[in-house]
Amino acid sequence: MxxxxxxxxxxxxxxxxxxxxxxxxxxxxxxxxxxxxxxxxxxxxxxxxxxxxxxxxxxxxxxxxxxFKKDESIDNGFFLRKLETALALRKRLFNPEKTNSFRWIASESDGLPGITIDVYDNVAVVQLLSAGAEKHRNKIVWAITKLLPDIHVYERSDVDVRKKEGLEPVTGVLHGTPPMQVTVKENGLNIVVDIEHGHKTGFYLDQRDSRAAAAYYAKDADVLNCFSYTGTFSCYALKGGAKSVTNVDVSQPALDLAKQHVALNALDEAKAHYVNKDVFKALREYHEQQQQFDMVILDPPKFVESKASLTRAARGYKDINMYGIHAVKSGGLLLTFSCSGLMPADLFQKVVADAALDAGRTIKIIARLNQASDHPIIGSYPEGYYLKGLVCEVTDE
Missing domain, CATH: 2.30.130.10 (PUA domain)
Structure with missing residues (x-):
């Protein structure tokens, strides 16, 4: 045995x-x-x-x-079956003429723990974050190229969590000659993805549905997009008829790409503004100057790294939401998110509600937003649900 x-x-x-x-x-x-x-x-x-x-x-x-099947071997055929099943689901979700970027494998939720595969047009970006994923790298790449023969494969296993598995960070070409930047389509918008240096695997695919919601809510609004990264929420907002968008991010290269996105999509460049600043600092300044917007988007990075840090992270979320709520005109909207899997949805709602009380304002939750449909949650693994968003009306009542 x-x-x-x-x-x-x-x-x-x-x-x-x-x-x-x-x-x-x-x-x-x-x-x-x-x-x-x-x-x-x-x-x-x-x-x-x-x-x-x-x-x-x-x-x-x-x-x-x-x-959990006794007669199932962990061989080439196993990985091919898992990838084929997952690809069939994604093909049902998207019209490739409008969206050609998607999460192909969402680790445990697709039955492949520690494996993430994102597709950006003709490039697959792979993250192998567990010992088992590392062991079977060649089988995984073989299965990818078997199912999508024209694909280029790049690895972005440059994540700290690998250290917990006793593994070193790894990046590099696994197959073909992938470009380091690729322009993809998402709901008809053009988005430049930095394969080599972009956050996560290059882009935040999980916010696709939330960006579409932002377009819907942004009509005739002055929008403040906090932690804007490469400005895709703002592009959606402009497409939805926003009067103006202000992108705030601490990274100047991200803001430069945000500017490029507005031009690339033939949106009105005069309506887009860029602030290279720490978001906490910028929001405090807006509060001091009594400057407010019709819609504020708060999409911060992950605050919770472990259960031990949950209390501290909750305080961080409360602070950022309090200042975000201050920045919304009465009758305006706050779109606020947590991408921390360890932050329960009910606790996140309570934190935002407490932030509103501290700000002396009233919020009404009018919609809930979640990770996009290509980030499914298998029933036996509730931890797969990590991205939580609230759309709130903010008033002075």
């Missing part, structure tokens, strides 16, 4: 519910030898087979499950 993990008594419930993680504390012993990323079988304390996963001796998540 190959190497296998035996669980502590009564620590099998989550696996029986097909949750894909086995924590270090649940493991009674490892029988046989397993190196980083090796496939191991998992048994309960009575000797019943539960599933098969990737072993990670350095991580608190000791095993990430590949399969």
């Amino acid at each position: 190959s190497a296998h993990v035996i669980l502590q008594p009564s620590r099998d419930k989550s696996l029986r519910r097909k949750h894909p993680w086995v924590f270090e504390s649940a493991v009674a012993e490892l029988k046989g030898r397993a190196r980083v990323g090796d496939t191991v079988d998992v048994f309960d304390s009575e000797g019943d087979w539960l599933g098969r996963g990737a072993y990670s001796p350095h991580s608190k998540i000791r095993v990430r499950m590949w399969t």
Whole structure:
């Protein structure tokens, strides 16, 4: 028998519910030898087979499950099937003439823990963040090129979380000759993606539906886009009929690309403004100057890195939302987001409500926004739900 993990008594419930993680504390012993990323079988304390996963001796998540089917091997065919199933779903979601950028593999939610694959036109950007993903890199690239023969593949596994798996950051070409910048279509808009240096895999695909919502709400509005990055929320707002957009970001290169996006989409450049400043500082200045907008978008980076940092992060979200609420004219709208998976939706709503109280204003939640449809949430892994957004009317009542 190959190497296998035996669980502590009564620590099998989550696996029986097909949750894909086995924590270090649940493991009674490892029988046989397993190196980083090796496939191991998992048994309960009575000797019943539960599933098969990737072993990670350095991580608190000791095993990430590949399969709960006893006759399923973790071979080329396994990765091909997973990628094919996921691609079929994405093809149902998008008209390729209007949107040719999408998340192909959303890690655990597509049955491939630690693997993210984003497609930007003819470039697939891969993130391999777990020991098992690292082990099977060649099989994954083979499956990608089998299903999309004309694709170029680039790796962006330059994420700190790899250290928890005992892995070094890695970037580089895996197949073909990918361009380092690619212009993609999203809902008919043109967006330049920096494959090599852009955030995450180059772009925030998860906000696609929220950007479309912003276009709907922005008609005749003066819009403040905070943490604007490359200004795509603003492009949608201008397309939706905004009177003006102001992009605030600490990164000048991101603002330069935001400016390029307005020109690329033949939008009115006179309506777009750019502020290279820390958002907290800019919002405090707007408050001091009593400057307000019809619509404020708050899309900050992830504040919560661990459960231990949740309380501190909640304070950060409260502060930024209080100043964001100050910046909205009475009767205007706040679109506010948290991309922290460890921030529960009900707590985020409470934080925003408390921020409104501190600002001496009233909010009414008129819509909820979530990660786009190509970032699905498998029923057995609720942690896959991470992006939460609220559309709030702000009044002085």
